[in-house]
Every structure is written in structure tokens, then in C-alpha cells.
Amino acid sequence: xxxxxxxxxxxxxxxxxxxxxxxxxxxxxxxxxxxxxxxxxxxxxxxxxxxxxxxxxxxxxxxxxxxxxxxxxxxxxxxxxxxxxxxxxxxxxxxxxxxxxxxxxxxxxxxxxxxxxxxxxxxxxxxxxxxxxxxxxxxxxxxxxxxxxxxxxxxxxxxxxxxxxxxxxxxxxxxxxxxxxxxxxxxxxxxxxxxxxxxxxxxxxxxxxxxxxxxxxxxxxxxxxxxxxxxxxxxxxxxxxxxxxxxxxxxxxxxxxxxxxxxxxxxxxxxxxxxxxxxxxxxxxxxxxxxxxxxxxxxxxxxxxxxxxx
Amino acid sequence: xxxxxxxxxxxxxxxxxxxxxxxxxxxxxxxxxxxxxxxxxxxxxxxxxxxxxxxxxxxxxxxxxxxxxxxxxxxxxxxxxxxxxxxxxxxxxxxxxxxxxxxxxxxxxxxxxxxxxxxxxxxxxxxxxxxxxxxxxxxxxxxxxxxxxxxxxxxxxxxxxxxxxxxxxxxxxxxxxxxxxxxxxxxxxxxxxxxxxxxxxxxxxxxxxxxxxxxxxxxxxxxxxxxxxxxxxx
Numbered sequence: 076x077x078x079x080x081x082x083x084x085x086x087x088x089x090x091x092x093x094x095x096x097x098x099x100x101x102x103x104x105x106x107x108x109x110x111x112x113x114x115x116x117x118x119x120x121x122x123x124x125x126x127x128x129x130x131x132x133x134x135x136x137x138x139x140x141x142x143x144x145x146x147x148x149x150x151x152x153x154x155x156x157x158x159x160x161x162x163x164x165x166x167x168x169x170x171x172x173x174x175x176x177x178x179x180x181x182x183x184x185x186x187x188x189x190x191x192x193x194x195x196x197x198x199x200x201x202x203x204x205x206x207x208x209x210x211x212x213x214x215x216x217x218x219x220x221x222x223x224x225x226x227x228x229x230x231x232x233x234x235x236x237x238x239x240x241x242x243x244x245x246x247x248x249x250x251x252x253x254x255x256x257x258x259x260x261x262x263x264x265x266x267x268x269x270x271x272x273x274x275x276x277x278x279x280x281x282x283x284x285x286x287x288x289x290x291x292x293x294x295x296x297x298x299x300x301x302x303x304x305x306x307x308x309x310x311x312x313x314x315x316x317x318x319x320x321x322x323x324x325x326x327x328x329x330x331x332x333x334x335x336x337x338x339x340x341x342x343x344x345x346x347x348x349x350x351x352x353x354x355x356x357x358x359x360x361x362x363x364x365x366x367x368x369x370x371x372x373x374x375x376x377x378x379x380x381x382x383x384x385x
Numbered sequence: 386x387x388x389x390x391x392x393x394x395x396x397x398x399x400x401x402x403x404x405x406x407x408x409x410x411x412x413x414x415x416x417x418x419x420x421x422x423x424x425x426x427x428x429x430x431x432x433x434x435x436x437x438x439x440x441x442x443x444x445x446x447x448x449x450x451x452x453x454x455x456x457x458x459x460x461x462x463x464x465x466x467x468x469x470x471x472x473x474x475x476x477x478x479x480x481x482x483x484x485x486x487x488x489x490x491x492x493x494x495x496x497x498x499x500x501x502x503x504x505x506x507x508x509x510x511x512x513x514x515x516x517x518x519x520x521x522x523x524x525x526x527x528x529x530x531x532x533x534x535x536x537x538x539x540x541x542x543x544x545x546x547x548x549x550x551x552x553x554x555x556x557x558x559x560x561x562x563x564x565x566x567x568x569x570x571x572x573x574x575x576x577x578x579x580x581x582x583x584x585x586x587x588x589x590x591x592x593x594x595x596x597x598x599x600x601x602x603x604x605x606x607x608x609x610x611x612x613x614x615x616x617x618x619x
Binding site: 120123124125126127144145148149151153155157159160161162163164168172173175176177178217220 | 387388391392394395398399402403462463464465466467469470471472473474619
């Protein structure tokens with residue numbers, strides 16, 4: 076569906092996007108993740124033809140972005156970051172205008188507008204000026220704008236920014252629903268959102284792709300060091316560390332907490348599961364075990380590892 | 386063509402919604418009305434020559450004030466991005482905005498039509514130069530709209546867009562009255578480049594292909610420069 080090769084963008088001599096390649100299949104929901112200024116928006120702007128790449132190729136279906144830009148724009152519905160729409164226009168007038176540009180007329184236009192009003196929850200604001208809407212409502216108008224032509228590819232730049240938690244859930248549902256048949260690319264810096272909505276996650280850092288995998292694979296990847304968190308009552312820090320360090324492959328660090336509870340983090344080398352040995356060691360003492368958690372790697376840790384400043 | 390008409394329709398609607406447009410119309414009518422009628426009775430002649438003499442100068446300031454928002458406002462609010470990612474070409478956008486500007490500039494001339502009607506009631510008015518004058522005004526308006534559109538495409542600041550547009554239009558208007566500043570070999574060229582003389586020719590009722598060609602080339606140059614400015618922004 077979408078093929079990107081060696082895509083590069085320089086702003087003067089600052090390299091915003093540096094030779095990225097990826098391919099997106101039909102029906103995938105892709106999450107573009109990255110810290111601020113990583114090049115997410117620039118990448119999306121190049122995909123939608125708003126920016127001209129300094130180098131590299133974008134192919135969407137069989138169209139090349141340099142030659143068939145209008146054909147590509149017809150396939151894509153795009154919601155730019157923070158939905159910049161005409162502040163002076165009425166919501167209805169604006170959507171009507173976009174529908175006309177998208178070549179909808181008569182009954183088809185009226186039907187599509189009604190459908191989008193229902194889908195994006197625009198009832199009761201159609202007669203308002205866009206400028207007087209709250210950020211969340213404006214975002215929804217932008218979403219309706221992007222979905223106007225029922226596009227094959229939907230590109231959303233931070234679609235849930237400025238929305239309240241209920242609206243975020245609603246928008247996620249809409250995105251997942253669309254993603255069953257259409258291709259969706261969304262950028263976000265909210266990790267839980269990407270985790271909840273996307274089939275595949277691409278992490279960008281300093282203009283380069285640092286990870287590109289299915290969401291569940293990504294969560295299992297990373298280095299193989301295991302971490303176990305313990306909380307003990309009634310234990311002396313030095314004593315506890317000495318006892319636990321005797322177990323093969325374990326390094327313990329202590330952090331005393333409130334109410335005489337001692338927090339411990341065990342870093343484990345090797346592939347064997349050390350938990351039985353740890354439990355046995357604690358059982359032999361008179362310490363009270365109040366917490367015993369193996370930390371699984373979540374997206375957040377992976378994200379932090381991959382995008383740490385060097 | 387389809388897309389051009391939608392963009393033009395939207396821009397026209399915007400013109401008539403925004404208060405700036407009405408302010409510009411009021412100022413235009415006040416200035417031209419006062420300058421024209423303050424000397425009208427002194428000359429005691431039933432014609433509009435004075436009105437059309439002043440028109441290029443007022444247009445040099447009024448038209449850029451109308452066109453300044455066409456691109457600058459979109460660049461400033463960011464709606465430029467939504468516009469450019471709709472399935473339209475640069476040409477659709479530029480031509481649509483240009484035509485909307487020309488229609489609006491023509492619309493601000495409509496209230497001045499009461500002048501010839503009023504003059505005709507008081508004396509014998511020769512309608513030929515009046516019709517020529519209005520035709521010339523629309524052509525001049527179109528040329529200045531194209532220039533203003535270009536100025537607007539250069540910046541996200543409407544005031545800068547206005548000043549740049551006004552400076553170019555003002556220079557074109559006054560050029561053929563500043564001939565003594567130019568060396569003799571350049572006189573013919575400079576004289577041809579000035580907008581006033583071409584406008585006055587048309588306003589006298591002489592339809593010469595050179596004058597029409599002049600205005601058409603200004604329109605083309607302005608629109609092409611705006612196209613280049615958009616290309617540069619990518």
C-alpha cells in the first residue's frame with residue numbers, strides 16, 4: 076500500500092528525517108512514536124505531499140508522490156497536528172466545502188455529512204464558528220474533515236491531543252473500527268494510546284527509525300535482564316543485600332521506604348528463573364515479605380531505552 | 386475548473402463574512418467620494434474623468450488591503466496545510482483565490498455606479514468613457530489583485546503582505562509620472578511599464594491590444610510569482 080525508501084528531509088542544514096524506509100500493508104494501523112522533535116510530523120507531512128522530500132521515494136499504491144500528487148491526495152484523508160481549520164467558518168459550511176472539494180454532491184454529500192456527524196459526535200455544533208469551539212471539539216471537526224471521502228488511507232497527526240479521557244476512548248474506537256478495512260497511520264507521544272490502538276509501532280528518534288515491529292513483539296523484545304522488585308518488613312538493608320547477593324547471578328540494591336519497609340531491586344543475569352531461590356532465601360529468615368513482583372518490560376521502558384539521548 | 390470554483394466560492398464567502406472587507410469598502414467609498422466630489426462642482430463638468438484619474442492611486446492601497454489575507458492568513462493559522470493536502474493543485478488554489486479577489490474588487494466598484502447615474506441627472510453625461518473607465522478599473526483591479534496575491538504568498542504576516550503589495554502597486558502607478566528620474570534611453574520602457582497611462586487609455590474608451598496585453602501580463606506575472614512562492618514553501 077505505502078512504500079517509503081530513503082526518505083530524507085533537511086531544513087536548511089538541519090536533518091529532520093534521515094533516510095527512513097518502511098512499508099505499510101493495507102488494513103494496518105501504524106503508530107508513529109517518538110519524542111518531541113523526532114521527525115514524526117515531518118514524516119507525515121511528506122507522506123501527504125505537503126512537504127517535498129529532500130531525497131527518497133514515497134509510493135502509495137502505484138502512484139509516485141512527485142508525479143501523481145493529486146491522485147495520492149484523493150486516497151488520503153489527513154488530519155494535521157492540532158487541526159488547523161478556518162477559524163471564521165461555520166462547522167457546517169466548512170464540512171460542506173470539504174465535501175465539494177472531495178467531489179461529493181447532492182444526496183451522497185448529505186448522506187456522508189449525516190454519517191460523519193454521528194460518527195464524530197458533531198450534533199449541536201454544526202451551526203457554530205470553528206474558532207469558538209474547544210480544542211477537543213475542533214479536533215473532532217478535523218477528524219470529520221479527514222474522513223470525508225471515506226479514504227483508503229487515513230493519516231492522523233496526534234489525533235487525541237486535547238481530548239478528555241472519554242473522548243479519547245471514543246476516538247480510539249473510531250480508529251480501530253476504521254482500521255478494520257482501511258490503513259491508518261497515526262502519530263502520538265502517548266505510549267498507552269499506541270499500545271491500545273496500533274497493530275504495529277514504528278519508533279522514530281532523531282529522524283531515524285529505531286524500532287519497527289508488531290506491538291506485541293516489541294513488548295517482548297529488548298535486553299534479557301530480568302528485574303524483580305521486593306518489599307520487606309522487619310529487614311536490615313545491609314543484611315538483606317548480603318543474603319540476596321549470595322544467590323547465583325543476582326545483584327541487589329536497596330531503597331528504604333516509609334514505615335520500615337525496605338524496597339529492593341534485584342537485577343538478574345542469566346536465563347534461569349531465580350524466583351524460587353529468592354523465595355527460599357527469604358523464607359529462611361524472619362523477614363515479612365509484602366511485595367514480590369517481576370517487572371515485565373512495557374512499551375515505556377523500551378521507548379526510554381531506544382530514545383535516550385546519547 | 387471544478388475545484389477552482391469551490392475555492393473561489395469559499396474565499397468570496399470569507400470576504401463578505403470578515404469585517405475587514407466592509408471597512409475597506411467604506412474607506413474606499415469615503416476617499417474616492419470625497420476626493421471626487423470636493424472638486425466636482427468647481428469644474429462644473431458632467432464627466433467622471435477626475436474619478437478615474439484618482440482610481441489607480443486609491444486602488445494601489447485598497448486592493449492590497451483586500452488581498453493581504455488570501456495566503457497570509459492561511460499560513461498564519463496553519464489552515465494552509467489542510468488546504469494543500471486536499472486533492473487540489475497549486476493552480477486551482479491560486480486561480481480560485483485570484484478570481485475571488487477580482488470579483489470582490491469589482492463588487493466594491495458597484496456602489497460607485499450611483500455617481501454616473503447622479504451626474505446624468507444633472508447634465509449631459511457621455512457614457513462611453515464611463516463604461517471604458519469601469520472596464521479599465523476591473524482590469525487594473527485584476528492586475529493589482531495578482532500582485533497582492535503574490536505579496537500575500539510571501540509571508541504569514543498580513544501587514545507585511547499589505548505593505549509589500551502596496552509598494553509594488555504604488556510604484557507601478559506613479560512610475561510614468563516620475564520619468565524625469567530615469568535616463569533618456571529607458572524612458573520608453575519605463576513609460577510602458579507604468580500602470581496609470583494604460584489605465585487612462587482604456588478609461589478614455591480606447592481599447593488597444595497593447596493595454597489589454599499589459600494588464601494580462603501583470604496578472605500572469607503576479608500569479609506565476611505566487612506559484613513560485615508556494616513551491617518555495619514546500
